[in-house]
Amino acid sequence: MEFFTFTTAKGEVVTLPFPIDLPLTERDDYMAAAIAAADPTAIPATTDDTED
Amino acid sequence: MPTAARLNQVIGVLAKVEADPNVAETLSNSADACNVYIGDGNPPAPTPVEYVFDGNIGRAAGNMAPQRRTTPNGRFRAGEFQCLPKGLGSTYSASAFPPNEVHRWLQGAGYTATYSATPTPEWRYTPTPFDQVPAHLTVRQFMQGTQWDQAGVQSDFSYQSQGLGVPIFSFPWRGVATAPADQSLPALTIGAAAVIPPVASAVVMTANAVTTMTLREVSYSRNRSVETARIAQNLAGGHAGFIAGQFSPEWQVTVERPARSVFDPEALMASAASFAFSLTYGTTQFNRWAHSTAQGQIIAVQPAAEGELATVTFTVRGHSSTPSANDAELIVFN
Numbered sequence: 606m607e608f609f610t611f612t613t614a615k616g617e618v619v620t621l622p623f624p625i626d627l628p629l630t631e632r633d634d635y636m637a638a639a640i641a642a643a644d645p646t647a648i649p650a651t652t653d654d655t656e657d
Numbered sequence: 658m659p660t661a662a663r664l665n666q667v668i669g670v671l672a673k674v675e676a677d678p679n680v681a682e683t684l685s686n687s688a689d690a691c692n693v694y695i696g697d698g699n700p701p702a703p704t705p706v707e708y709v710f711d712g713n714i715g716r717a718a719g720n721m722a723p724q725r726r727t728t729p730n731g732r733f734r735a736g737e738f739q740c741l742p743k744g745l746g747s748t749y750s751a752s753a754f755p756p757n758e759v760h761r762w763l764q765g766a767g768y769t770a771t772y773s774a775t776p777t778p779e780w781r782y783t784p785t786p787f788d789q790v791p792a793h794l795t796v797r798q799f800m801q802g803t804q805w806d807q808a809g810v811q812s813d814f815s816y817q818s819q820g821l822g823v824p825i826f827s828f829p830w831r832g833v834a835t836a837p838a839d840q841s842l843p844a845l846t847i848g849a850a851a852v853i854p855p856v857a858s859a860v861v862m863t864a865n866a867v868t869t870m871t872l873r874e875v876s877y878s879r880n881r882s883v884e885t886a887r888i889a890q891n892l893a894g895g896h897a898g899f900i901a902g903q904f905s906p907e908w909q910v911t912v913e914r915p916a917r918s919v920f921d922p923e924a925l926m927a928s929a930a931s932f933a934f935s936l937t938y939g940t941t942q943f944n945r946w947a948h949s950t951a952q953g954q955i956i957a958v959q960p961a962a963e964g965e966l967a968t969v970t971f972t973v974r975g976h977s978s979t980p981s982a983n984d985a986e987l988i989v990f991n
Contacts, residue, residue, distance in 0.1 A: 606769065606789065606792070607769075607770045607771070607772070608770070608771040608772070609751055609771060609773065610772070610773045611774065611775070612775065620771060623751070629752040632750075632751040632752040633750060633751050633752055635751075636751045636772075
């Protein structure tokens with residue numbers, strides 16, 4: 606099994622596995638979503654300017 | 658006269674980590690090919706098919722000749738896969754790895770692969786915790802016009818860095834084999850084929866914070882046990898794979914004998930000092946690798962000589978920081 610690791614804004618080191626049946630092409634998106642879910646502060650600020 | 662039916666020339670290897678250990682994966686000639694190292698000459702002959710029970714049922718009682726044998730049971734093979742370690746040559750990511758011959762075989766040797774984007778994109782290989790099932794590989798060899806398949810492959814790991822050439826990774830493996838079949842070598846797609854493996858040049862060795870020693874030779878062995886066979890009478894074929902167990906990472910290093918004020922291996926051994934030890938091969942990002950332990954102890958020292966030159970060979974064994982930590986060693990491809 607392969608894993609990925611990252612450090613949260615609080616300095617905690619988190620290691621999570623890649624699902625064994627996850628296609629390679631979906632790994633980057635999966636990792637980004639998992640990091641965002643584990644560490645909301647890591648989510649890049651997004652704005653929707655269409656209503657302004 | 659007809660040509661020879663089979664030649665001992667070209668070979669190929671496929672390997673894939675099994676989603677379900679000991680259950681063979683479907684292999685692809687494009688996605689699963691490994692760049693095997695055969696040295697400067699013809700490849701070695703394939704290793705034999707072996708059996709836990711060889712079929713011998715003793716002597717005929719009336720004449721003491723051998724009885725007609727029964728079918729052997731518990732088929733397996735052991736062998737050694739060798740490769741030259743190198744990086745991908747481009748940025749690592751969650752889906753961009755070191756080449757298969759490194760990334761997959763290190764997992765089969767009992768390491769867990771972990772991607773980290775920091776400090777730079779890198780793949781780390783650490784001892785697989787014993788509460789997790791270690792990676793098993795499905796391995797196919799194309800040798801002598803034959804396809805040799807085995808599943809549930811696990812291996813030991815060692816490497817040699819002698820002289821100034823490229824270190825050679827070796828993975829002595831064992832796996833449950835199927836019967837060999839005729840198959841010529843197909844076209845295999847080797848990953849990162851244009852990347853040249855780094856030679857033993859500008860190798861950085863740090864031992865007890867000393868980086869100035871002149872390094873002559875390195876020999877590493879993981880000393881991983883993959884011996885225990887699972888005899889399974891209730892299973893067709895009788896062999897349920899192998900159990901991997903204890904390991905002991907050891908680096909045997911030969912250096913020009915330094916002044917004892919710089920590095921005194923005998924004193925470090927006598928005091929059982931624990932120190933950080935690391936080796937880094939290659940200098941180019943994404944084509945370099947480092948192998949280290951944060952806790953190494955010298956377990957043997959052998960004074961030696963090379964002509965008029967005084968040398969010393971010492972053995973560093975990595976140990977874990979706590980009885981449960983999986984940090985006896987670390988391999989990084991970055």
